[in-house]
Amino acid sequence: MRDTDTRPSGAPAEAPMVGDHLAMDLLNTQARSDGQVVDYWHTGDDVLRWLERHHVAPPAKRPRVAAQDLLTQGKQLRTVVHDLIAARKAGHDVDVERLNAYLQGYQTSPHLERDDAGNVTLARRAHGDAIASLLGPVAEATAQLLIDGDFSLVKQCEHPDCILWFYDRTKAHKRRWCSMAQCGNRYKAAQFRKRSSSSSRPAKADK
Numbered sequence: 001m002r003d004t005d006t007r008p009s010g011a012p013a014e015a016p017m018v019g020d021h022l023a024m025d026l027l028n029t030q031a032r033s034d035g036q037v038v039d040y041w042h043t044g045d046d047v048l049r050w051l052e053r054h055h056v057a058p059p060a061k062r063p064r065v066a067a068q069d070l071l072t073q074g075k076q077l078r079t080v081v082h083d084l085i086a087a088r089k090a091g092h093d094v095d096v097e098r099l100n101a102y103l104q105g106y107q108t109s110p111h112l113e114r115d116d117a118g119n120v121t122l123a124r125r126a127h128g129d130a131i132a133s134l135l136g137p138v139a140e141a142t143a144q145l146l147i148d149g150d151f152s153l154v155k156q157c158e159h160p161d162c163i164l165w166f167y168d169r170t171k172a173h174k175r176r177w178c179s180m181a182q183c184g185n186r187y188k189a190a191q192f193r194k195r196s197s198s199s200s201r202p203a204k205a206d207k
């Protein structure tokens, strides 16, 4: 148990993976529940676990990093990415310099490796600062999104009590919800309740 845990009871312990893009899921480490912002990142370990779940840090070799620094820098990157994506989505100019700081710290070189089947593959090995190496792929995914992403497909869940983002990769590009099971259904249930209560009112007045 953690003292700093501010998750509401019933909220999942891990950030949702509904963004269909690393940058979207970075933003989704903050969610909203009952009007309150829920932050899934409380410790450096939370950030490491999130990176591992997104296959950014190899689980076998957890790097030694100062947990508090990783948390602070991870949150700073999240703010930068949020500002960039929100500005771009709103059609404003984006300040790329703040992201460049993270990209410059991400130093890698090509590296030949063998995969599980014994085939030779070309990977990239990071050899800079440990935290910059961990957060670098996230910064790079964001940079790639700014370069060739289709921002009409960068969306925020339409439920009024939800702030989750996603990249709409559906064929018809009509995705509206972070998750149909979560927000789609609760929105439709609320609409149904609204409709049935308004249609039942005149009937009551007739009596």
Ligand SMILES: [Zn+2]
Pocket: 157, 158, 159, 162, 163, 164, 177, 178, 179, 182, 183
């Ligand atoms: Zn939602």
